[in-house]
Amino acid sequence: MKSFTCFLLMLCSTSLVAQYTISQNSGKLKIIEVNEVTLEGHAGSDIIIEVEGEESHIPERAKGLKLLSPAGLEDNTGIGLSVTKDGTTSTIQEVSNRSDERYIIKVPTGVAIYYECSTHQGETLIAQDIASELEVSANFNDVRIINPTGPLAISTVHGSIEAEFENVNQDNSISLHAVHDHVDVTVPSSAKANFMLSTSWGEMFTDLDLDFGHDDSDMRRVSSNKMVGKFNGGGVDFSIRSTHDDIYLRKK
Amino acid sequence: MSDEEAMMEVQSGNTRMLSVLFERHHRRLYTYLFRTTRDRDLSEDLVQDTFEKIMRKRHTYRREYPFGGWLFRIAKNMLNDHYRNQKLSTVGIEDFDAPQDPRDVERSHIELALMRLKPEFREVLTLTKCQGMRYQEVANIIGISETGVKSRVHRAVKALKDSYVELKMT
Amino acid sequence: MKVDQEMLIKYLLGETTTMENAMITNLLEEDLTLQKEYQELAKIWSELESLPDELPSQKMEHRFTHWLDSMSEVPASRKSSRVMWLRSGRWAAAAAVVLLAGFFVFHQSKSTPVSESRSTVTGIEWVSSPSTTERIQGIYHATMKEHDPAIVQILLKLLREDESDNVRLTAVEALQTFPLTDDIKIGLIQALEKEEKPVVQIALISALVGLSDHDAKPQLEALIGNEDVEKTVKDEAQLGLLRL
Known part of the structure; x- marks a missing residue:
């Protein structure tokens, strides 16, 4: 009976989620060229990587062999990722280039995150409940940020940025910068911030009382180009930019 | 940003930052050199030479050196070198015959009185009074003791007063 | 003690003791010749202080700019210079020391006039912060304030x-x-x-x-x-x- 339970547990852990753990609760985590990622903040002391969706696509023929990438990366995690550690920095890179798995990476509060993805296979990056610094340098990814409480520096060229704040931490600067797609930000009506909004070709819409413009419509267009506006008397520096598309700034 | 931070920047390779330091200090450095030498061209050359020397010696700068003092000390050395090259000793500045400056006619009484003093007196008066430096800073720059500076300032004040009174009588 | 010109100069330069001060102040009220002498000295002294800086010619500034332009090295490939930039982690400590030194000097020299060119001290430790967002925040602050x-x-x-x-x-x-x-x-x-x-x-x-x-x-x-x-x-x- 005992061995049967053991067997069941093993079955559960291997078939439900393929998982890899990096023991790290401070320093930096770099995620380089991993196409589909969901980042989740958690209170644990390890970085935990789980694979969602399709089970491994490794062909039968490749059993017992190691996957190599043209970049010389080696799958040392068993889940299609290469993980290397250098001092206090861990780097995660995707080995296969035809992967369609989404990696869910649970990150402890003390680990700063850097995500970089330049290829057009980059899918939506989701970041949920992240309390540490998050920097994103993306080319094609959309970026969705839910309930961030750490500082943010996000840029993407072709994707959009949408961010929803439960509260705006006064210790952190926030910079959200898209080029060809929109930026949509929701903040609580009590948030304190100095908003710096700018666009070269798009328009800006807001229902926040930023002390400029006299339009009565619900979401009013404030002006084109660049403006600085205090919300609730001002607070943390909060920069939002979309070069070619629109900016939406809402309260909830 | 403080001068010292700017100089550390120059040292770490951001040589453009030297323009900030030039902007802040070239006039007072020029004033010191001109009041001491009474030679415009020479003073302008020395200001330029001093900044060129700073660029060459940037690696010897230490962040605990107040930048102003360091700058003036280098300038003073350049000035000494200049006189030495002219086969004049440092003391020999006294005998140095400065060219006449057409702008002298527009100068105020006090300025003319100052101009008539020995170079070493003009030097300490300019540094202490016009540049607001402490005796210790001046001592570092001109390379004599603090007591030496103090006594020189005293003699300079006395000489300035005599020169002023004398000018007034003519 | 006899108050002569030498003593007056000491008084003028603020080098006299409290006792000497009291004595000189008294004497100055009584002795009109001495008073006149002192007033002359003080006048010369304050005129000297208000002497404006000399104006160098424009060509001096041009010459400097031209020279600096010719000096400014073309930055080496960005990769290598970035490494240097990052390596200068000691930078933060350095900047802090500079700030402290500046503070110290400022306090020491309080009694003498601080020359106008002593610049405003803006901390720039943020420049070498390992945190991206701190560097960004540093830029916001540095450019918004002044x-x-x-x-x-x-x-x-x-x-x-x-x-x-x-x-x-x-x-x-x-x-x-x-x-x-x-x-x-x-x-x-x-x-x-x-x-x-x-x-x-x-x-x-x-x-x-x-x-x-x-x-x-x-x-x-x-x-x-x-x-x-x-x-x-x-x-x-x-x-x-x-x-x-």
Whole structure:
């Protein structure tokens, strides 16, 4: 009976989620060229990587062999990722280039995150409940940020940025910068911030009382180009930019 | 940003930052050199030479050196070198015959009185009074003791007063 | 004690003791000759203090600028210089020491007039912070508070050397809030030549176009002709050329 339970547990852990753990609760985590990622903040002391969706696509023929990438990366995690550690920095890179798995990476509060993805296979990056610094340098990814409480520096060229704040931490600067797609930000009506909004070709819409413009419509267009506006008397520096598309700034 | 931070920047390779330091200090450095030498061209050359020397010696700068003092000390050395090259000793500045400056006619009484003093007196008066430096800073720059500076300032004040009174009588 | 000219000079220079002071003040009230003598000294002294700085000729400044231009090394490949920049982690400590030193000097010299050129002290420890967002926040603060020309040089340095696109991006935006100088213009153009990240390339193009910098035309044309440059950047350059 005992061995049967053991067997069941093993079955559960291997078939439900393929998982890899990096023991790290401070320093930096770099995620380089991993196409589909969901980042989740958690209170644990390890970085935990789980694979969602399709089970491994490794062909039968490749059993017992190691996957190599043209970049010389080696799958040392068993889940299609290469993980290397250098001092206090861990780097995660995707080995296969035809992967369609989404990696869910649970990150402890003390680990700063850097995500970089330049290829057009980059899918939506989701970041949920992240309390540490998050920097994103993306080319094609959309970026969705839910309930961030750490500082943010996000840029993407072709994707959009949408961010929803439960509260705006006064210790952190926030910079959200898209080029060809929109930026949509929701903040609580009590948030304190100095908003710096700018666009070269798009328009800006807001229902926040930023002390400029006299339009009565619900979401009013404030002006084109660049403006600085205090919300609730001002607070943390909060920069939002979309070069070619629109900016939406809402309260909830 | 403080001068010292700017100089550390120059040292770490951001040589453009030297323009900030030039902007802040070239006039007072020029004033010191001109009041001491009474030679415009020479003073302008020395200001330029001093900044060129700073660029060459940037690696010897230490962040605990107040930048102003360091700058003036280098300038003073350049000035000494200049006189030495002219086969004049440092003391020999006294005998140095400065060219006449057409702008002298527009100068105020006090300025003319100052101009008539020995170079070493003009030097300490300019540094202490016009540049607001402490005796210790001046001592570092001109390379004599603090007591030496103090006594020189005293003699300079006395000489300035005599020169002023004398000018007034003519 | 006899009060002679030597004593008066000491008094004038603030080198007399409290006891001597009291005595001299009394004597000055009684002895009119001495009083006259002192007034003359004090007058000369204050006139000397208010003497304006000498004005060097314009050519001196030109000569310096010209020389510095010729000196400014073309930055080595960005990679290597970035490494140096990052290595200067001691920088923060250095800056802190400088700030402390500045504080110390300031306090020491309080009794004597502080020359006007002693600059405002703005901490720049943030420049070498390992945290991207702290560097970004540093830029916001430094540029919002005051327009210290020294900050322009810091921004240009960040634009050349910072490893983070987001920091370089913020530097480009911050530079646009300063009055346009040749330094800024040249800095932006040089950055455009070196920059490889599309998001920063586009920000640079839009900054140069916004500043109506016609000197940037050759760089924009070069981008359009460069096969390694992403299409979206080429489009932006094309658009920029049309607007210039």
